[in-house]
Amino acid sequence: MRAARVVRQLRRAGCVFAEDEARLLEQHAAETGEPLEPLVQRRCAGEPLEYIVGWAAFCGVRVAVSPGVFVPRRRTEFLARVAAIFARYSGADATVLDLCCGAGAITAVLQAEVPDIRLYAVDLDPAAVECARTNVGDDVHLFVGDLYEPLPAQLRGRVDVVVANAPYVPTEDIAAMPAEARDHEQRTALDGGADGTDVARRVFDGARHWLRPGGTAFVELSGSQAVALSPNLDADLDVCITESKAYAEIVLSATAPGGADAADREQAWDEVHALLQRPRPA
Ligand SMILES: C[S@@+](CC[C@H](N)C(=O)[O-])C[C@H]1O[C@@H](n2cnc3c(N)ncnc32)[C@H](O)[C@@H]1O
Known part of the structure; x- marks a missing residue:
């Protein structure tokens, strides 16, 4: 239920890959113990997903990215x-x-x-x-x-x-x-x-x-x-x-x-x- 709500919020904010992003945000919340809602709000406000979860996938490697540093494409x-x-x-x-x-x-x-x-x-x-x-x-x-x-x-x-x-x-x-x-x-x-x-x-x-x-x-x-x-x-x-x-x-x-x-x-x-x-x- 919660997953569907997060997907809807992200979709409304213009996230094209809302399902994938919802999964990654929920995974991050579960791994770190951070509450999910503020993470979703940051994403809906336009912050890159990679800065929120702290990493980007690149050739199968998990690359840490900190805010302001270019997100590998x-x-x-x-x-x-x-x-x-x-x-x-x-x-x-x-x-x-x-x-x-x-x-x-x-x-x-x-x-x-x-x-x-x-x-x-x-x-x-x-x-x-x-x-x-x-x-x-x-x-x-x-x-x-x-x-x-x-x-x-x-x-x-x-x-x-x-x-x-x-x-x-x-x-x-x-x-x-x-x-x-x-x-x-x-x-x-x-x-x-x-x-x-x-x-x-x-x-x-x-x-x-x-x-x-x-x-x-x-x-x-x-x-x-x-x-x-x-x-x-x-x-x-x-x-x-x-x-x-x-x-x-x-x-x-x-x-x-x-x-x-x-x-x-x-x-x-x-x-x-x-x-x-x-x-x-x-
Ligand atoms: C498009 S980003 C690419 C980063 C990384 N190669 C990647 O693909 O994720 C360009 C990078 O070049 C760095 N940069 C810009 N001008 C530079 C210069 N003259 N010498 C060294 N690095 C530079 C920037 O700080 C930035 O991190």
Whole structure:
């Protein structure tokens, strides 16, 4: 009876997945002993569900998210899975760098899925890095700062995979975003500058110096942004746009020249193409 009432309240407030949300709120209330009604009221007032229950599901991993820190989106699971494939093909002790790591969702997936990997992650927002620490523990090298700036210099030219879900909303589109994102997430987590590609461009500019020969950088963007940005990247980089219909996501990638592992890279791409044929797991 109570469940049906909560579903009705959530539906009236505009929650599309009211049944699922009611179940998660009730589960959270039961687990924590918090009274259900204030939780439902917070959700009806527009607070993101993930801030209320304190976590988001991402590639089957429960990622803790604290208020204000960007909530990992399901579509970014494609970026994480592609990065995991390339990390796996990079051999033992692969070095992977998650720029703009937020709550550390991508890093947490890489940690769970690829054994014996060296993980570095960076975010400008100290609250995000603190949140990432709770998700990935002490084995990951975490830094607060601007993209590559806080990294140890000895990493230059040695990174196998750079992965970044950087902010890519064009500045003037932020006002049209759902209130949940606009009012609750940091502007620095969303705003990608005039055409949305300011941070992504800097990720690729730096990748040229931090990737090892044959290493690859992967960045989530919209289709039109990927098309606009790719001709402007360093001419030495081998650039590719990959679209996943299942995840509704576009990934722009750029591979540094050289490296003795072209065959491994080809196998990794074969695995990505196989992933493109599969439906997104529920
Ligand atoms: C779209 S969110 C993505 C977070 C995380 N990668 C994810 O997918 O859940 C972008 C993140 O980039 C961070 N950020 C923005 N500009 C940055 C910069 N110049 N250097 C490092 N991090 C930055 C923001 O603080 C925010 O956490």
